[in-house]
Amino acid sequence: MLNMLSNIISRSIVTVGVFAMTVIYFCTACSGGNYADVERVVRNHLEPYKELYALVLQTGKVTLPLGGKYPHVTHPLPGGTETPISNVWIVNGNYMGETYECHGCDSCMIRYRDAGLITYNVIRRDSASVSATVWLTEKGKQYLIERHISEFHPIINAWRRREQLEVVLVAKEKFDVEIHPSDTTAVYHCKAYRKLEITPFIEALKPAGEEARPDYMRRLRVDFKSKEHPVVTCTEIESV
Structure with a gap:
């Protein structure tokens, strides 16, 4: 990124x-x-x-591609809404519309782990991907988006319940x-x-x-x- x-x-x-x-x-x-x-x-x-900006992060058991030396972010190509649900991406304040995608590389997860924002435990690593578990720590939970907005957004609970997705604030x-x-x-x-x-x-x-x-x-x-x-x-x- x-x-x-x-x-x-x-x-x-x-x-x-x-x-x-x-x-x-x-x-x-x-x-x-x-x-x-x-x-x-x-x-x-x-x-x-x-406007505020949020990160939609999959938790639980995840499969992520290996990352390079640096975290990265790319602007989506047409059809970006079809990004695999296991990826990480940036969405705007409405949780819709223009999207910035991170293709889930583990280098980002390592940075978040080292910052104390998540637990990141690798289960298996091969030549192309990493299987791991990801959970927000107490420090990471301080930035859950519902703690920073005044209105109720049902989509947040729906994502958490169905896909184990957490929406966290990255900037405002x-x-x-x-x-x-x-x-x-x-x-x-x-x-x-x-x-x-x-x-x-x-x-x-x-x-x-x-x-x-x-x-x-x-x-x-x-x-x-x-x-x-x-x-x-x-x-x-x-x-x-």
């Missing part, structure tokens, strides 16, 4: 997800009451653009928001910087650091002329 993190970082944000946001205020001209209003409006506006997006000084309390101009917050399921495969840098920024105009119905307009999106 060498390029997993760069694939995630480069994707556009298009699906609704669950998110954490740090709001940094640099507004000196507005009152304390308007701080709360600006925060509420900006959070509500950005929420639909926040957040926005750092700057609210610029304004001469009026009616209109504010903001910048929202998108970043990734990653979990050990990414850290185990690739050194951290790249995700700490924002990769794009939204310029927002917040119009408070109507207190009941403030309007947020995205005036520009640019790389940073």
Whole structure:
């Protein structure tokens, strides 16, 4: 999964997800009451653009191909939904749609084992594959997706019950928001910087650091002329 993190970082944000946001205020001209209003409006506006990323991992007895020196991830070819169920893959926040597939090599499992996220006990190894058992540890269970989302998704329990699949969080997006000084309390101009917050399921495969840098920024105009119905307009999106 060498390029997993760069694939995630480069994707556009298009699906609704669950998110954490740090709001940094640099507004000196507005009152304390308007701080709360600006925060509420900006959070509500950005929420639909926040996405989280999950890893669907088969547990129990598995058969995986031998891995090379490095973990890997590939973008699926047409028909990628037919990936064998024993493989590991990345899905977006809706657990559907665009998919990143890891062809289940044991090098990824070894990294997860060494990070304390899974138990990985090899039963048999031949020239092309590995038979083993995989289970989440208590540390790994901290990242079960149901612990990080607010809505109930029946597909999660169905996968676990029928296929012994576990869905774990690997990364989620957040926005750092700057609210610029304004001469009026009616209109504010903001910048929202998108970043990734990653979990050990990414850290185990690739050194951290790249995700700490924002990769794009939204310029927002917040119009408070109507207190009941403030309007947020995205005036520009640019790389940073």
